[in-house]
Amino acid sequence: MIWQQIANGIATGAVYALTTLGLTMVYGVLRVLHVAHAGVYALGAYVGLWAFRATGSFWLSLVAAMAACALAGLLIERFLYAPLLHLPRIIPLIASIGLFIAMEEAFRIVAGPYALAYDAEVRFGSLALGPLRLTGPQTLILTVTLVLLGLLWLLLSRSKVGLAMRATAMDAEITSSFGVNTRAIIALNFLIGSAMAGAAGALIGVYDNQVWPTMGSVPAYKCLAIVVLGGLGNIPGSVLASFLIGLAETLLIGIVAIPFPRDALAFVAMILVLMFRPYGLLGKG
């Protein structure tokens, strides 16, 4: 029973990690809370669903979701944030919230208010590590997440572009004085982060077998809590916080069975951590 809950928690944490990464990356380079990122996540689920209906292949639908979200991320950076960045940060934040609400309404108009089934049959082996058993879908989520995180880690730590990405997040102006086109690097952060959110949307759509217009609402604020918990703009911190919250949610609610709204847990954890570590788990003082 407890091992089953742990397996659920790992899968949940993996999806949180994929979703939260984009938020962390965007905050890292722009210092803007990218609320509309949760709309991109829902877009990923819808595009995945439509691509699956059209092709019958889960893998193609995953790629389509990532590609569509990458494009959406680029457009958001170019047309929503870039024109507003010279203004106080509250302005792009409000614009982002506005875009998020508009996206939810657009999904409702285009796809209807009801949950749609995303019943992709993915043949994926289950995984047993001692007493820990991950079901096929859970193994799929964890595998895709680890592969994407691994690729991102390789890019950031081993490539010239990755060095430029890390430097831009620390000090964009000085980084540009060494020949780095920091505007292109910022766009690349949106592209990668949004593609990750697209993958998360498609994976969770298949895992829960449903896609609905406001599926981004809870992730929208929960991911903010996770980002703060991990240390704003800190990529390893947000991955760690994602898995911690995923596990804590399923364990506390599933095992202790306390009558506590599951989605509030991330915030309680955020408040507790911030009381003792004001810059988050891996944040810098």
Added chain:
Amino acid sequence: MTYGEFAAVRGVSFDVHDGDLVTIIGANGAGKSTILRSVMGLLRPRAGKILFRGEDITAEPGYLRARRGISLVPEGRRILPDLTVEENLRLGTYVLQDAGEVAAELERAYSLFPQLRARARQRGKTLSGGEQQMLAIARALVGRPRLLLLDEVSLGLMPTLVEQTFQTIKELYRQGATILLVEQNARMALSVATRGYVLETGTITLSGTAAELAADPKVKRAYLGG
């Protein structure tokens, strides 16, 4: 190399010739950093022109100027705190294409500043102020710049390190670098420079060879404490 009709500050106009070591001296707040930041392309002048090797680069963003060979040691060093010393240097080589060239430049930087080699894997923020200054200079050199901009390199350094830093600048000049040096420490600046300009509240009030400026009674009184 010419920077003509340079009006970012106010009607400021000056030239830096190939292989020259030019200094702009002036008090704190006279606008020295504004000039360097405008040459680097981190600030857009509202009026005026910046020419580099005969081409008008006024409208060009900083990253393209870096690719032309302009390089800056910024005021306050601006070391990237969570990158290692080596990663900071690698960022300085961003404009180089060839991996062999990058390795050779890193090696050259390490032999110029052996302390940096010992700390290659340490994060930038763990270095002392003097080491950070060395790293900032090395980082600006490894990209093989045609024009090196130095902004207040002596600020916040112990006197022995100031001496050492200016020895390094002189050495770089001897090796053929073109340098524009902006300094509050006029005595040190004029001792290494070939030519100089005096900047007072946004306008150039005096120019000449370093020896002429050092002998000028007004400069003596205002900047050399004599």
